[in-house]
Amino acid sequence: MAASQWVVEGTMENFQQVVVDGSRERPIVIDFWAPWCGPCRALAPLLEKLANEKAGEFLLVKINTDENPDLAQMFQVEGIPAVFAVRDGQVVNNFTGLLPEEQLRAFIDDLSAEAPAPAEPTxxxxxxxxxxxxxxxxxxxxxxxxxxxxxxxxxxxxxxxxxxxxxxxxxxxxxxxxxxxxxxxxxxxxxxxxxxxxREVPHADADLAAAQTAPTAEAKVALARILAARSDYTGAMDELLAAADDDRQLGRTAVRDLMLKVFEVIGPRSPQTDDYRKRLQSRLY
Incomplete structure (x- = not known):
């Protein structure tokens, strides 16, 4: 992220102050991104360039979805890059994907238009x-x-x-x-x-420690269940891929079933889901 007073990193801890409260002083543009996302890397310099050009007319808040999944879920982000414009505590515009600079400028310029009186929050x-x-x-x-x-x-x-x-x-x-x-x-x-x-699977620290000791494919699935119960969904999916590498038949049954359940949690159309779905299919077919 380029160093600029008009570009800041957003987290759950500073969201209220930076985004909600800050949007009552000037428009906030939130950029949901992830390090592995190519279009995100292409969009980022364009947004940062406009933030510096506008010199305070809006604040660009960059939120890493891998590090802040709760914020991504709050905004119902299903694909990245996802950009939201917030004014007076309310989302007033948004888009998903990579826009050409001309369209991106129009999106930013719309924020400078006179804001309507904010509706009474429900x-x-x-x-x-x-x-x-x-x-x-x-x-x-x-x-x-x-x-x-x-x-x-x-x-x-x-x-x-x-x-x-x-x-x-x-x-x-x-x-x-x-x-x-x-x-x-x-x-x-x-x-x-x-x-x-x-979370129905017992997943205390002792359960996790016990599951980490066995090397079989079935044990890797058991470990994945515990990691998923502890909300470590990426770790769970990595263990499931490892189990599918060891036992393709298990990959078509228990691994696939659990992976689909994790997909429901992280978003069935999210980039991470698409990535792990392709990686599992490459092991099974």
């Missing part, structure tokens, strides 16, 4: 915003929504997501994810169910 907007910096307050906000509308799918999914951000809350999250039509929130509800499913 309870859901407030709860989602709280998730970035105060999970306890976010949980209370979702509970308040459910007190008046018990079948609200957004509140059910939101509260389940907050509960699952810490281990041990799976029994409380399970009933929130069934019994209603989730509509637009069905994909997120299914992702959270997949997290709960993966």
């Amino acid at each position: 309870p859901l907007d407030q709860a989602v915003e709280l998730e970035a910096h105060d999970r306890g307050a976010a949980g209370n906000a979702y509970r308040a929504m459910l007190a008046t509308a018990p079948d609200d799918p957004a509140a059910r999914v939101g509260l389940a997501r907050v509960l699952l951000s810490a281990p041990g809350n799976e029994p409380q999250a399970i009933p929130l994810l069934s019994g209603v039509d989730f509509g637009d929130f069905a994909t997120e509800a299914q992702r959270l169910k997949a997290i709960i499913y993966l």
Whole structure:
């Protein structure tokens, strides 16, 4: 990342201050990227060039999706580079992929237009915003929504997501994810169910240490289950690929089944999913 006062690194820790609060002073442009993403590397210098040219008309916040998956999930990022323009705490524009410089300039110039009066934030907007910096307050906000509308799918999914951000809350999250039509929130509800499913495997430190001692393909699958239960999805998928290298038949059954479940969690159309899907297929066919 080029050194500039107009380009900063975004994390979960500084998101509230830099993005949410900062967007009330000037527009924020968020660039979701990853080191392995070629189009991201092509887009980055264009965005940084415009940030320096505009000299403070907007702030460019670069967020590494590998290091900040929670922020990527919050914005429902399914492909990178993904760019979001935020003003007054609200997303006002976005695009995915690599744009030519002319179109990118038009995207930035639109931010300089006179901003409309911000809409009054809804309870859901407030709860989602709280998730970035105060999970306890976010949980209370979702509970308040459910007190008046018990079948609200957004509140059910939101509260389940907050509960699952810490281990041990799976029994409380399970009933929130069934019994209603989730509509637009069905994909997120299914992702959270997949997290709960993966966490059913005992995954304490002692379980992890025991699983790391056996070298067989079956043991690698068992280790992958524990890593996935501990939310180490990349580590789990690497173990699954290693198991498929050792035993192609196992790769077509247990390895594939568990890999698909992990894909549900990290995003079935995410670049990381596409990468590991191709790597598994190359081992099996």
